[in-house]
Amino acid sequence: MNMQFPERIADEVLKHFVIYRMLFKNITDKAQERFEQRQWLQIQHAAAERIDLYEKQSQTAADELFALLGEPLYEKSLWCKAKGCYISLLKKRDDFELAETFYNSIYCKVHKHYQLTNEHMFIHTSMPEREVSSGDTIYQTYSMQHGLISLLKTMLDDYSFKVPWENKKRDIRNLAYYIKQNIPPGAVVNETTSVDVVRSVFYRNKGAYLVGRINLSAEEIPFVIPILNDNGRVYVDTAITDGDQVSIIFSFTRAYFMVDVNVPSEFVRFLQSLIPMKSRAELYTSIGFYKQGKAEFYRDYMAHIARTDDLFIIAPGIKGMVMTVFTLKSFPIVFKIIKDRFSSSKQITRKMVHERYQLVKRHDRVGRMADTQEFENLVFPRQRISAELLAELQSVAPSALLISEDSVTIKHLWTERRMTPLNIYIDEALQRDDESALLDAINEYGKAIKQLAAANIFAGDMLFKNFGVTRHARVVFYDYDEILYLTECNFRKIPAAMYPEQEMAAEPWYSVAPNDVFPEEFSILTACNPKVRKIFNELHGDLLNIEFWQDMQQQVRSGDVVDIFPYRQMQRFSR
Structure with a gap:
């Protein structure tokens, strides 16, 4: 083995990482310009391009390393030495944790996700x-x-854009009124009060967000101030100071922010001081470093396994026809595996499932689709797998398993935030006779379908079991087997039967092409309970009409990007 090979690996990996960081920053730095010029479709394209960038650059690095070194690249001992050389290159970098994760990605590509040990790669940070x-x-x-007015005026002056304010005096007045109305009881705003605002503006979709905290004598209050652009004039849309609502803005159901980040770890530490209920993994992901989010999640997962002893079990709810899902009660995540064989009613392949999960990763999730992380060869302690779960896995997905005396390795899976399945949530609300919870859940369900449609997503299988309810009582879609772009659907009315026997037949009397959709049939979704059907028809009966879907298709095709913001309409300031 050439003694220079470890140094060459380290140098090549770092070279490609530096290129990746530069390209990532180039895309991010244009966020303000896209916002100012109201380039809404370009914003979505840039978000997808930035997600694709990581895979593209790490694959290029792996390919060039093989071209440079050839077969010796596969020697495990070489990577032990290369890791040491790489660490010495990172000591002066302020983004060392991202660089370690990039190294991991290349190692995994070379070694096909086998022998993932801390000796060869950065299972733990160095x-x-x-x-x-x-x-x-x-x-x-x-x-x-x-005074407060002077503070707000100076702040908005500092965060000015290359387009004018619509009415800065009004915005300052709205903010001042909001602050006075929303300061906690007993708190005093006086000359000792200060406000910290992150220097970098957070951009996502059609919004620019100022993020910071109000420092009172007894506590710190996080805040987010969304700024919108209406025909080339910007305005403050609202202010958010409730911790849970600030958390929702950084939700796993939304696209990643475009924000200039000089020192990632420092940036995440500050964000976590504002929203401590968010993990480092979630915060890295929310600002676009989703691979670092995956690395942080894996470390959290391993630490949790080490300090707990409960068993992995089959996830509650109706079993899926394409995926089998399991969870750990003490850990708020589900693990999703593709079954070896699908139900005959599912016209789908493994390749299509992969493509649809990737579609969701790259698409604007508008607060209604759960983000996922993809893993290969994830190892579980065998003694932590319940007997029922192991039997289930061996029955429906044996090709995905490598079982030893001490471990169960799953060759491929996705992780996703655990939520209460909507069908279970509705059943429990009915049992409690909780009219308010039922009304909110059905309303959220209908809004989720409509907002997905506005984002050019047709959920396909819209049964309640394919939606979940978050801890904030938001309804989120999480089963992507049959997901389609709305513009690919052919919405049709069911033709009238020519004679009664046709209606009674087991098979439809009319032809059905693969992407044909009949909105009238959606009425079966709420057939479970008359009360549920009544609420759905009153709030979202338009979903049963072909006109709604065709109008939405036309809107998407015309290039309109609908306003879907991470806060309620009633919270928006008066203009």
């Missing part, structure tokens, strides 16, 4: 105690020394 600081604080601090 610098756990290192805290990088940019020196120049990531936020600006505003003082109340000259």
Whole structure:
């Protein structure tokens, strides 16, 4: 083995990582311009391009390494030495954790996700105690020394855009009124109060967001201020200071922010001080570093396994026809595996399932689809797998398993946030006779379908079991087997039967092409209970009409990007 090979691996990996970071920043840095010029479709394309960038650049690195070194690249001992060389290159980098994860990605591509040990790669970070600081604080601090109005005026002046404000005085007045109305009881806003605002503006879809905190004498209050652009004039749309609502803005159901991040770990530490209920994994992911989010999640998962002893079990709910799903009660995640054989009613292949999960990763999820992480050769302690689950896995997905005396390795799976299946949530609300929870759930369900349609997504199988309810009582779609672009659907009315026997036949009396959809048939979705059907028909009966779907298709085809923001209409300021 050439003694220079480890150094060459380290140098090549870092070279491609630097290129990746530069290209990532180039896409991100144009976010303000896209917002100012109201380039809504370009924003969506840029978001997908940035997601694709990681895979493209890491694959290029792996290919070039093989071209450079050939077969010796597959020697495991070579990578042990290469890791040491790589660590020495990272000591002065302020994004070392991202660089370690990039190294992991290339190692996995070379070795096909086998022998994933900390000896060869960064299962654990090489610098756990290192805290990088940019020196120049990531936020600006505003003082109340000259009063609240002066503070707000200075803040909006500092975060100006290359397009004019629609009515800055009105926005300042709205913000001042909001703050006075929403400061916690007993709290006092005076000259000792200050406001910290992240220097970088967060961009996503049609919004620009100022993020920061209000420092009161006894507590800190996080806030988000969304700014919108209406025909080339910007305005403050609202302010959010409730911790749960701030958390929703950084939700796993939304597209990743475009935001300039100099020192990722420092940036995430500050965000976590604002929304401590969000993990580092979630926050890295929310600002576009989704592979780092995956690495942080895996470390959290391993730490959780080490300190708990409960069993992995089959996930509650109706079993799927394409995927089998399991979970750990003490860990808020489900694990989803493709079955070896599908129900005969499912006209789908493994390749199509992969493509649809990738579609969701790249698409604007509008707060209504759960993000996922994809894993290969994930190892589980065998003693932690319940007997019932192991029997289920061996029955429906034996080709995905490698079973030893101590472990169960699953060759391919996705992880996803665990939610309460909507069918279970509705049944429980009916049993409690909880009219409010039932009404909210059915309304959220209909809104989810409509907002997905506005984003050019047709859910396909819209049964309640394919939707979940989050801890914030939002309804989210999470079963992507039959997902389609709305514009690919052919919405039709059911033709009238020529004679009664046709209606009674087991098979339809009319032809049905693969992408044909009959909205009238959606009435079966609410046939479970008369109360559910009544609420659905009153709130979202238009979903049963072909006109709704055809109008939505026309809207999407015309290039309209509908306003779907991560807060309620009633929260928006008056203009």
